[in-house]
Structures are given as structure tokens and as C-alpha cells.
Amino acid sequence: MARPRLSEGTRRRLLEASAEAFLRQGYHGTGLKDLLDSVEIPKGSFYNYYPSKEALGVATIEHTQRCTAETLAGALDGAPDPVTGLRTFFEIQIEGFEQTRFAGGCLLANLAGELDESEACRSALATAFVSWRDGVRDAIAEAQLLHLVRDDEDPADLADMLIESWEGAVIRMKVDQSVEPLRKCLHRILDGYFRP
Template sequence: MLKGENTRKHIIAKSAELFNQRGYAGSSLSDITELTGIKKGGIYRYFASKDEIAVEAYQYAGSIVGSKINEALDREPTAMGKLLVYLRVYENVVEAPPFVGGCPLLNLATESDDGHPVLREQARQGLARTLDAMKEIISEGVQSGEFKADLNIDALATFTLSVMEGGIMLSKLEGDNRHVRMNIENLTAYLKGMCLRK
């Protein structure tokens, strides 16, 4: 790998941690230079703007979390287990989140909702990808006979993601994993009610 490519990846990785902990608005270019040890001119050699760094940083953070989710999904034989993976990856969100600072999608969506169209579009795409992945799991569960045939796939995906993100937000805010853990228990009970095979 070329030195320039390594430097660019270093900027993205460190910026991803910074933005996911402090937010886009709460992070300055000076913070990035301090964290990376690269001067402003060096940063601009690789990126045209802070926006460009933020987009790539979010994609990087999302890929790290996505890899951890995919690894856990590979170990789950049932559709119910696969849906619960999304919450279980965040079971210890306070002490040991899958990416420093918590859920990149939740953090970006919360911050970019009102004022930043470029980042809002990144969050919107992340939302669509996550819901699509959940809908595919649910659809496979219906086709295999695990879930009831008349299940509203779209509604269950939305509900699952809402329970996940709500639990993360409450646990991070309170500094206690109990909200995510309670949501895992309650979603498990709810999903059992959707199953044909108990």
C-alpha cells in the first residue's frame, strides 16, 4: 500500500472516531489535525473539505459495525436470531460499542436531520440499507415457515430498527446498558409470537 493511501485511511479512521463521539458540528478541522498529527495542508492534500472527510468517515464507521453484524449473523441459524443480532451487537453499548461513540447511523441521523443535506443523505442511505437487510431476513423467515405467512415484513423491520436505536439512545444517555438489554428481552418475546415454530 502506498504511503499516501495509508495517510488517507488514517485520516478517515481517526475522523470517524472523532465525529462519532463529538459529532460533525462539534469537531473542527483543528481537532482532526491534532488527532491525526497531520497539518491542515496535509489534510487538504487528500480531502477537499470537512464534508468530504465526514462522508468517508461515516462510511468507514458503518463498515466496521456492518462487519461485526455480519460476523454475528453468520453464526445464527434462525431469522429470529438474525434480527436479534442487531441489538445484541450493541448489548454493551456503554462500555464496549461495536464502534467508539455508539451507533454511527443514530449519531449521524440525529445530528444531520435539520441542517446538513449531504450528511442527511448518508444517514438516509444507511437507514435504507439496514431496513432492506432486516426485511430480507424477515422475508426468508416467512419463506422457510419460521414466521407467520401474513406477517407485515416492512412493519416488523421498522419496529426492530426502532427498538434497536431507541435502546441504544436511552442506554447511551443514561450510561446504563439496561435499556438495550430490556429491549432484547422484549423483542425476543414479541418475535416468538410471530413464529410458527416455537
């Protein structure tokens, strides 16, 4: 029996819709039927793409990881220096939060709090966070060579500090319905603790 032809455009629409739905409603709050109806994919066709909702969850995490890596690389490539590039990356995130009126927050962090019973999703989330951390770490290491960031700390430790502080600020943003905690986070770290 021949395998059905799979459309990469359909797969991408499904991943984007699932990322949005998981962000707004949570993984468990998102019904597969409603999700598939929103992108006009019959349930039977869904299983040609993913064997389960959990597999879709893993693919959505991986998709989010790729999008984050592309955004970070674009911000760094277009910047005069790595610190400006990091600031640009986080400012892009802030703009996204403002456009959605603070709905959802960070998909990876939200899913991490919701999917601890799924080893496949937990592993995908761990990989996604390490990928993000490594991109930030590499920018910090380059900034250290340029004497733009203190060099008495390991760049991976500084990257962890920045991301973990950012994620805490995202929670505060959701509570306060304001991006001010995010701006304070960037100022305290990039303009304060990271300074040589």
C-alpha cells in the same frame, strides 16, 4: 502536475478517528485541526483526501455504513438461523456500548440529529439507514420462510420497527447509563412481537 499518492491506510485511520471524534464530541464539536493532529496528518495533506469537513462527514457515514453491514453479515453468516444472527448482531452492539461505558451511542442517529442543514450528509445518512434496514429486512424475510418470525407483516416494516425501537432504546441507554433498555427492546421484539 502529478497528483499526490494517497494512502488507503491513512484514509482508514482518518475515517476511524473521525467516527470516534464525531461520536464523542459531535460533528460541530470536532475541530479539524485537533482531529488531524490525532492521526498526524498535516492539514494540507487532508485536502488531498477530502475537499472539506462536510466531505469527510459523508465519507465517515459511508464508512460506518460499511462497518455495520460487515458486522451484520458476519453475525448472520455464523448463526444457525437468521433470528439468532440478528440477536448476535445487536449483542455485538451492546458489547461495544458497554466497552465505551455508554459514550456516544449510535453515530448515525447522532449525526442525523446534528447535520440536518447538510444535504450531502442527510443523503448519506438516509442511504446508510436504508442499507441497515435492508440487511435486517432480508434476515427477517428468511426467518419468515423458516417460520421463525410472524409472516403477517411485511419484513421491511418489521425491520423498520426493530431499528426504530432499537434507536429509542439507545437514547434511553445513554440516559440510564445501562444496557438494560437495549436488552428489553430485543426481548420484546425478537422474543415477543416477532414470534409466529
